[in-house]
Amino acid sequence: MTDQRIHCPDCAAVCCRLEVLCITDTGVPRHLTQQRADGVETMVRLDDGWCAALDRVNMHCSIYDQRPLICRELEMGGADCIAERQRFVVECSGPAS
Ligand code: SF4
Numbered sequence: 001m002t003d004q005r006i007h008c009p010d011c012a013a014v015c016c017r018l019e020v021l022c023i024t025d026t027g028v029p030r031h032l033t034q035q036r037a038d039g040v041e042t043m044v045r046l047d048d049g050w051c052a053a054l055d056r057v058n059m060h061c062s063i064y065d066q067r068p069l070i071c072r073e074l075e076m077g078g079a080d081c082i083a084e085r086q087r088f089v090v091e092c093s094g095p096a097s
């Protein structure tokens with residue numbers, strides 16, 4: 001079940017801060033991927049945590065048609081989306097005083 005009130009255009013693309021494994025070849029440009037120590041290919045993330053493929057002006061994926069399978073499967077308003085949105089809010093609010 002998804003939360004129908006949640007829409008990507010109203011979101012800061014917070015799911016694009018998750019580690020994204022490239023488990024199939026969807027045509028992601030190589031300069032946007034890196035290999036972990038265990039050999040698994042992942043999307044490069046910038047120092048602030050967001051994926052290097054994110055268009056930071058519009059907060060849209062700049063490689064939408066080539067995006068990894070994991071990105072395609074993350075459902076807007078689904079459990080993982082909601083969890084990441086909640087985690088982002090907690091991180092931004094900082095420690096309670
Ligand atoms: S899938 Fe969820 S977390 Fe990702 S951009 Fe859309 S609303 Fe935000």
Ligand code: SF4
Pocket residue numbers: 015016017020043051052053054055060061062063064067068071
């Ligand atoms: S590839 Fe695109 S959809 Fe996937 S995390 Fe990066 S910017 Fe987001």
